[in-house]
Amino acid sequence: MIPALLPTYSRAPLAFEKGDGVWLETADGTRYLDLGGGIAVNVLGHAHPALVAALTDQAGKLWHVSNLYEIPGQQALAEALVGATFANTVFFTNSGTEACELAVKMVRKHWFERGEERTEILAFTGAFHGRSSAGIAVAGSEKLTRGFAPLLPGFRQLPFGDHDALRAALTDRTAAVILEPVQGEGGIVPVPDPCLKGLRDLCDETGALLVLDEVQCGMGRTGKLFAHEWAGIQPDIMMVAKGIGGGFPLGALLATEAAASGMSAGSHGSTYGGNPLAMAVGGKVMEIVSDPAFLDEVSRKSGLMRQRLEGLVAAHPQVFGTVRGAGLMLGLTCIVPNADVIAAGFDAGVLTVPAADNVIRILPPLTIADDEIAEGVARLDRAATAIEAVWQ
Numbered sequence: 001m002i003p004a005l006l007p008t009y010s011r012a013p014l015a016f017e018k019g020d021g022v023w024l025e026t027a028d029g030t031r032y033l034d035l036g037g038g039i040a041v042n043v044l045g046h047a048h049p050a051l052v053a054a055l056t057d058q059a060g061k062l063w064h065v066s067n068l069y070e071i072p073g074q075q076a077l078a079e080a081l082v083g084a085t086f087a088n089t090v091f092f093t094n095s096g097t098e099a100c101e102l103a104v105k106m107v108r109k110h111w112f113e114r115g116e117e118r119t120e121i122l123a124f125t126g127a128f129h130g131r132s133s134a135g136i137a138v139a140g141s142e143k144l145t146r147g148f149a150p151l152l153p154g155f156r157q158l159p160f161g162d163h164d165a166l167r168a169a170l171t172d173r174t175a176a177v178i179l180e181p182v183q184g185e186g187g188i189v190p191v192p193d194p195c196l197k198g199l200r201d202l203c204d205e206t207g208a209l210l211v212l213d214e215v216q217c218g219m220g221r222t223g224k225l226f227a228h229e230w231a232g233i234q235p236d237i238m239m240v241a242k243g244i245g246g247g248f249p250l251g252a253l254l255a256t257e258a259a260a261s262g263m264s265a266g267s268h269g270s271t272y273g274g275n276p277l278a279m280a281v282g283g284k285v286m287e288i289v290s291d292p293a294f295l296d297e298v299s300r301k302s303g304l305m306r307q308r309l310e311g312l313v314a315a316h317p318q319v320f321g322t323v324r325g326a327g328l329m330l331g332l333t334c335i336v337p338n339a340d341v342i343a344a345g346f347d348a349g350v351l352t353v354p355a356a357d358n359v360i361r362i363l364p365p366l367t368i369a370d371d372e373i374a375e376g377v378a379r380l381d382r383a384a385t386a387i388e389a390v391w392q
């Protein structure tokens, strides 16, 4: 019999009752160090006092009014995002997938309004842009799309890292190119800065719009507010979600004036997107994370985390292969099945997240302290030792 809860997830047999910073606790009081951060969402950890205050204060005043009315918190957060990025305009969504939906619509409308028949959007193998019909069509993998045909047309996936294929495919008929500066679900694979620069140049030469998906790698995760800043480039459109709500469902689509020029009144909407509760939390997250001192700390701590993980990998060559990623978005390739490493982590009291390519993801709250980094890696070390005992 089908369970009451649609069984689309294979869940770990763990239920948490409360959280505090990087720690999660089950009902029996067992504590787990959360190196997964709710899949890169809890940028300020669990129950951050400033976010709890922002949410509860707003909850006592006003939850929802709809986008039929002005929402001052939206204006404020949009201005903060515009002030801190390439963007001239912002639309608030409830998730990354919805940001992807709008990105696709915005690209198509942009070219439609200009009277140009440019509809093809290029993406890359290993990409992940969400689970909606547009999201799976963009990424195009067998895993995501199997059984869901007919797919939304107009997308082509190029082999990740194949510059010749990209040069051949990207023409003055291309509507846009979409990619994650650091692939997340694909196994924590950063796009090298020179490649991002080269891609920007190709888009400029052909007029194609550059859409960056910073749902997972954005909001301070790599030590800059957005990952593309490391390459010194700017997109035309950018998807944001996860970290921007710190755990409250929130996403955003950022765009230049030119890219967004087709989106007039009535062309898109959302009942909940940018409601007062989301804006109260998102505004506070933005205020804390966009502080240069906060971002410098992320960079410093990511160096420490990486160094410790390199030590872990060196100590357990039968379990781990390499460390890769950027900032506090790190991946460990595994020699044994990644599911075994994650399960051994549960026993050792540490949480990590699986990704493709047999990787475990390390996406801790950006507020993780130095001693918590040491403790997290010590717990991973215990997990690896337990695996070695079984596999030897």
Ligand code: PLP
Residues within 6 Å of the ligand: 039, 094, 095, 096, 097, 098, 100, 128, 129, 130, 131, 180, 184, 185, 213, 214, 215, 216, 217, 241, 242, 251
């Ligand atoms: N894009 C990327 C890069 C993601 O990692 C995700 C989620 O994992 C999404 C889009 C979809 O976001 P959401 O799950 O909030 O709809």
